[in-house]
Amino acid sequence: MTRLAPLALRFLALGIMATSLGGCSLFGMNFAFNRMSEKECMMRAMYFESNRSSSEGMLAVGTVVMNRLGDPRYPKSVCEVVGQKNQFAQGVLTKPMTDSGAILASQVADQVLRGQRHPGVQNAQHFHTAGLRFPYNNMFYVLEAGGNEFYEKRTVR
Template sequence: MRQFCKALLRLSVVALAAINLAACGIAGTNFGMARLSEKECMMRAMYFESNRSSAEGMLAVGTVVINRLNDPRYPKSICGVVGQKNQFAQGVLTRPMTDSGAVLASQVADQVLSGARHPGVQSAQHFHTAGLRFPYNNMFYVLEAGGNEFYERRRVR
């Protein structure tokens, strides 16, 4: 009987772990993503990617997320866009937000989800740290905000 109970306990632990992993992420998405709301995913992208710099920087990052969301090449949810592998800061959906920047991120996320966009971002879907420039002739820079350079990829004619 004792061995049966131990085996049952092990099986229960394995089953519970499998259920938790299935709910947390599949197909390369980040663990914990399934537990976050669309607003939380937006907040986290803006908080970590703008380095908590300013409302303008956060709004610019939020605009990029929405631009991607509206493009058929990207996932169809904010959490899907933000959780895409190698697209946003590592751990963006799992690291703790520890300072007052989270309050600002929440306020700006509400604005973005209500339709606010940074006009300078235009249709840009990409950005990188400000101060870096790359020699590719298909990168058209449209804005510098929040410590980032925002750019569109355009076909070179």
């Protein structure tokens, strides 16, 4: 082994550590995802998806996460639900939370994880930005809150 090999291994180890600390992916593995608490994943979903708008908007997003968690078609943990590809805002588990909205998200996450739900969300497992409309007849809207419209997908007869 040459003298460069140990140096190269050190740089590789440092690169892996830096990547995992930054929440990035290395070889398709997301190291940050595996070390986040359920509360942090919930906070991040509410923070980024509600546009830090209000406790009502955050509670509604948290209710959707929990509705999905209770459905066998979705993953079995808060972090897996929030991290599911193409379901929540891009970077929801990796972007920094940079303003006071994180404090509110923390408080509301505690409430959601203790069982509080937004009654207006009902059984909705989906939402999108308020003001948008799609031509699908299986979308039953139940609530507008926090800049989002929440809806249930129902079978059309």
